[in-house]
Amino acid sequence: MNYKIQALKVLLKIIFIIAIIEFMLMQVLVLLDGYFNSWQEILLDTLFLSILSAPLLYKYIIYPFIKKEEQIRKQLWETNAIFSAHVIASKSDLKGVITYVSEALCKVSGYSKGELIGKPHSILRHPDMPASLFENLWQTVQKGSPWKGKIKNKKKDGGYYWVETDIIPARDKDENIVGYNSIRRDITDEIKYAQRGKILENSLNEIYIFDARTYKFLYINRGAEKNIGYTYEEMKDMTPLDIKPRLTKEDFIQLIAPLNEEEHISFSTLHQRKDKTFYNVDIYLQKTMCKDHHSYVAIILDVSKRVKAEEELNANLTILHKLTQNVPGALYQYKLQPDGTASFPYASDNIYDVYEVTPQDVRTNAQRVFDNLHHEDVDMIVASIEKSAKTMQAWTLEYRVDLPMKGVRWLEGHSQPEKLEDGSILWHGYIHDITQRKESEQLLLKQQKILLHQAHFDALTGLPNRTLLNDRLEKAMKKANRNTTKIAVLFVDLDHFKEINDSLGHNVGDLVLQAITTRLKDLVRVEDTISRLGGDEFTILLEDLRDAKDATGISSKILEGLSLPLLIDEHELYVSSSIGISIYPDDGVDKQSLIKFADSAMYKAKEEGRNNFQFYDSKLTELAYERVIMEASLRTAIKNNEFVVYYQPQVDGRDHTLVGMEALVRWNHPTMGMIAPFKFIPLAETTGLIVALDRIVMEQAMTQVAQWYKDGLNPGKLAINLAVKQLQTTDCLEVLEKVLKKNGFKTQWLELEVTESQIMSHPEEAIKKLQTISDLGISLSVDDFGTGYSSLAYLKRLPINKLKIDREFIKDLPGNEEDCGITKAIIALSQSLNLRVIAEGVETKEQRDFVVENGCNNIQGYYYSKPIPASALEVILKNGLVQHE
16 A cells, blocks of 8 residues: 555654664763763664664554554545545546546436546537537636536437536646536426426416415416416415405315315306406416425416306307316427427326326327327318417417317317527417317307208298398399399289188198299299298299290299199199289389389289289389278278168078078268278278278168067068178177177077188187077078088088078089089088078079079079168068069
């Protein structure tokens, strides 16, 4: 050992010094008393004494020195061993070549000492580190100054670690720099924590940390400062109770009490900003440690916009995915390298909820996430990421994923990009599931489509309605103006459709309308628009006409096609139609006028006998105006009692005796004179004035007939028409009984006539009301029998006494075989049902003879008398009828 040789050299030096000292002492003694005789003796004595003292010197001086030296060297060896094992250290020469490395450096870098010593220090340099940093480092240490900084080093396996590095120049005894000593501290975890902190700091959520004992805020992020309105300096002495003033301390303690047993809690509430406004929040709360304090971390999502949107959607949308166990969505860092590779350097555990991958799955490679993207959205997502990387603008996107367990889900992502020095882009952000919201939006969109369809299409036929017709007519007029063409509006109304509804029911009527719709589609061009305005009214819009006459062909085709029989529920039905036609721009230049004029022309077609078409002209408008004047005059006539009752005798054809009479109303206008019923009765029926008119007739006729009976005359039964609207009034029976009582009119003198179509419109209701009238002793007859769609089952149940054969079957007797057969059938039916029968409209002897010979004895018509005033009928009552033989 080197230190023992050094000890021997020290011993020899000490002996030599002792020998000199002893020799000098001997000389002094000689001088004093002459003890020694010669210098040889003195020398031998000195040598002898030195040899004798050597053991003592070794024991008490040399051995303790050797022992101490061994302890010092052992301590130095142990210190070097510890230093090498725990301190990341290295030495290098002036060129940066490594001359020494510690065990700790080998452990953290993955290299052995043999792989490092003799290599340049750049072997540890990570490519992420900028060259400028190392240029600054060399400039500093070459000047003799120490350098301190943070360096990202590369491991042998390609990984990395961060170190805080101190580099100190090494000098010789002449203060010349002979190399560089480096001492490092591993700060990799600190860097990672800083990155996570950056994610939290840039999160759009509000993040708060407050002390578990005092509840004072220890930290708030930028999102919190921005949304709550306070700065951290203002909030560091505040507590959660200050941003939720309605919450007491006791309530707050109770609120967070579950955290004693659970890892976290979540709930929704209201927070108050600095400006005293409130906003809705979702809160995730859990325990944590901050600054060596037990604390709580609160992650808060401002959901006020979401709540407002849900309110505006009439509560059709449900609250967005409300988290119960974790933070809303996942926090993450997404890194895109210049070479196109991507990874998630940081991702919270909740990334599994949105992507079904763990943070470890994607820490170095993001491919697992991309594998779970919906194949239809991949290109869109990649394009949006590239755009954000190019513009450095925030990335926000809604897209789908197709997960192994959950299937297709909708996600919403938000992040802020950051450009790194090595050219990489690092996004800091969060992502959450919005599937529930998207489903609600899809449901709302579907409902809107349904409502839009209902607003523009007829529910029964599926045809465009009036709203859509107006829109298409507007566009057609603009097109016609550009092309100098014409448009035809056809107003199609089904003839006698009401009788189908009244007799066979509305279900059959609906089937007829659907069948007519199908037939119309087959009759017109594909580009023509068929619409249903309501009831049995259809319109057809014909475009690109060169001449108005072009509409005649399609109109004739429609008339012919609709007249063909329809087989509906085993009923063979014949439905004709009346068509009115208006032409743009000949008849009008706005859509309302065109539809109105076509409607007017349709009424003209009905007046012309139905089953035909008519074009609009100005006379139709004048007639419509006259109708308005007529209605006003009719109301005035009812008020002023301008109506009189005429009577038409009903006669027994066998002996020509009077058996009764029918009361018929006439309008005695003060300026126009007597107005025939066909000019005002239809108007009275459509306007509802028929109820008042019927009651006027009832009052006058019953008063007159009662008087004739008092005078000893025998007028027979009084037949009065009873309108359906009269029958449907709630006071119909009350009014009838009141008139009977007022005039002392016996019920056996009265016969009320109802039309076949009136009865069948609401047969069950009619049966009940007519039965009540019959129970009073009043006779009932069915007028115009054979022109409607009576059901024999209902006819049998009706409390009627008489059938009245319509004049349509009488006028061509006896020459028309079909009318002969129908008349005979009605007479036979009445006999089988034990009903009386009367034929109206008899005008010739041949007609009278035919009906009497076939069993119908009662006759009404011009053959015996026209409707006459009461004075003329009174003459007949006194003198009898004029014979017509």
